[in-house]
Amino acid sequence: MKRLILVVILLVILIAGIIYGGKVGDFTETETVGSVMCLSCMGLQQ
């Protein structure tokens, strides 16, 4: 039971981190960088 409470508290903190990340633009930033075909990341040098 004690472990379950600790897990729930940890999950709340982590989910709050995700929501805060969304508020400061992490989702948009992730979409933006994920939508760019980064050739150098694929080992293709420009």
Place this chain on the structure above:
Amino acid sequence: MNFKRIVQFVASAVTLGNYPAIWRGGIYQGPLKQGCVPILNCWGCPLSLYSCPIGALQHFFNLHLFPFYIAGFFGAVGTLVGRMACGWLCPFGLFQDLLYKLKGFKMRMPKFFSYIKYVVLIGVAGIIAWIVGEPWFCKLCPAGIIEAGIPLVLADKTGDIKALVGWLFLTKLGILILVINFSVFIKRFFCRAFCPVGAIYSIFNKFSLFRIKINKEKCIDCDSCQAVCPMDVPTHNSPSNIDCIRCLDCVKRCPAKAISYGTE
């Protein structure tokens, strides 16, 4: 085909589900890329619909920003199920599982290799990404070249992308060939030795909500669990091992029914 294998194939088909790219070319650009899948998944892959968490992590480090979203995401998945996503969802893990099924010489990986993934995570995906400002794990990632680099070069009709093939591409290709070769001899060689995603989740294996349990009174120390384990984990001695991917193969195989799973 067992249930786990079906889930692995379905998860791979969903993760790499941008099928119009096969005839249209290019990569998926849209809101689904805001979401990360909890596995190694090259977001430069023409078929990829979602983002790679380790690629995103490096990107935030490149910008010298704390990755709240990615840290929370890794932490939440790890807290709930530990390394389970590696066993059930990862296409590159499935690829290695299938390679190990090829007949031939088999060998065990030295135990210290399991700790190299932490050097890769902290050193390459962490410190180097922060200092250099480039995602160096992506530049060396074997999943990236098989999912993105090779398909893009092969599909290139104009020759523009083929012209960019140089030493880095060949280095990456060499790493892929080495990983493929070793994966035929050693169970999930890349996952156990080098994968930074697995390294993050492995930290949570000790206290995750979902866990493997051993009934020591029933256990007959037959090592069947280790023999069937795709990560070569001696589950009966170490149910919360850093390399346990919670695939539950050992639960099914145990002749004494000494292995179970649950949340307690």
